Amino acid sequence: MNGALLSVEGADGCGKSTHIGFIAQWLRKRGAAVLCTREPGGTAVGESLRQILLHAAATPIADRCELLLMFAARAQHLDEVIVPALAAGKWVLCDRFIDATYAYQGGGRGIAAQDIEILEQWTHRAVQPDLTVLLDAPVEVAAARTRQRGGKPDRFEGQQADFKQAVRRVYQARAARFPQRIRVLDAKQPMAQVRAELNTVLATFWQQRQRAHEH
Ligand code: TMP
Numbered sequence: 001m002n003g004a005l006l007s008v009e010g011a012d013g014c015g016k017s018t019h020i021g022f023i024a025q026w027l028r029k030r031g032a033a034v035l036c037t038r039e040p041g042g043t044a045v046g047e048s049l050r051q052i053l054l055h056a057a058a059t060p061i062a063d064r065c066e067l068l069l070m071f072a073a074r075a076q077h078l079d080e081v082i083v084p085a086l087a088a089g090k091w092v093l094c095d096r097f098i099d100a101t102y103a104y105q106g107g108g109r110g111i112a113a114q115d116i117e118i119l120e121q122w123t124h125r126a127v128q129p130d131l132t133v134l135l136d137a138p139v140e141v142a143a144a145r146t147r148q149r150g151g152k153p154d155r156f157e158g159q160q161a162d163f164k165q166a167v168r169r170v171y172q173a174r175a176a177r178f179p180q181r182i183r184v185l186d187a188k189q190p191m192a193q194v195r196a197e198l199n200t201v202l203a204t205f206w207q208q209r210q211r212a213h214e215h
Contacts, residue, residue, distance in 0.1 A: 001213040003033070003090045004205075005082065005127065007097035010135030011168060012157045013146035014187040019135065019198060020095055026202050027091050035085045038095035039073065043080045046073040054154040061155075063109040070101050071119045078127055086127075097129055099174050099182070104156060107170030108163045131205050133198065134175050135187035139164040142187075 006023065010016050020036065027034045040050040049069050052061070061069075074097075085092050098120060105111050139161055146157050175182040183201045185194050 001089075001209055003086055003088075003092065004130040004209060005086060005092045005094065005097075007094045007099065007129040007132045008135070009096055009099045009103070009132055009171060009182075010187060011137060011139065011142040011164060011171075013142035013144070013149070014135040014137045015145070015191070015194070016095060016135055018191070019133070019194065020093060022195060022198065023133070023202065024093055026199070027093070030206065032091045033089065034091045034093055035081070036093045036095070037077070037081055039077060039097055039100065040070055041073065042077040042082075042094075043073075045076045049073040054156065056155070063105065063111055066109065067101070067105045067111055067116065067119070070105060071123045074098075074101075075123050078124065083127065094129070097132070098124065099132060099134070099171060102174055103167045103170040107166035107168075108156075108159065110166075129181060130209075131201075132178075132182045133201060134171055134182050134184045135194070136168070136172065136175075136184050137187040139168060 008016055008020050008023070024034050024036050039046070040053050041047045049072060053066060053069055053073075082092050082094070101120070102113060102116055106113050106116050143161070143164065146153065172184070175184045185197050185201070187194055
């Protein structure tokens, strides 16, 4: 069976990392070769850009610069890691991908979706996630979890509630627009419940891929 590109999305503090670990394990148990990666990042260049994007404090980063850096990191990630891995039949599990750009740079920063689309077409060529898991939680719930975790908030975690509301709204709007690809899980439920729903989502997707492979 061919591999696939899976992305996991959600607000900071929605439990993304834990669920990604579970997905990787789920896939490996079924014999899939899984490559876990993240955005921005996933390559040496991308991780340097991540450092700037999340932690640069000396000078404000212009919104358009932030958008271009996200796509710069993604271009490198696609060419160096994602496209070769998919070509080798691997399952690529990506902690955030294109939907984060629409949510954060589009919703949060207010950049027009049409402008993001132009860069998306140019950068991605045809590569899109086959399945996206969106962990959705009210802004207060996600923010409280981030606070609990402690540490210094990064450039995105430190944003005001209206930025975070806009991020959530765009994620939800994209899930409504791409219902086949984006599966929404209510992340404020207890972990066991989220995991049970995630299990169903994965099993359904796995079966679809198997059927497609057989035909
Ligand atoms: P995370 O790896 O802890 O989720 O942090 C990555 C941050 O980068 C997160 O706050 C969302 C943000 N981000 C964007 O703003 N745009 C993007 O395109 C991506 C991939 C991430």
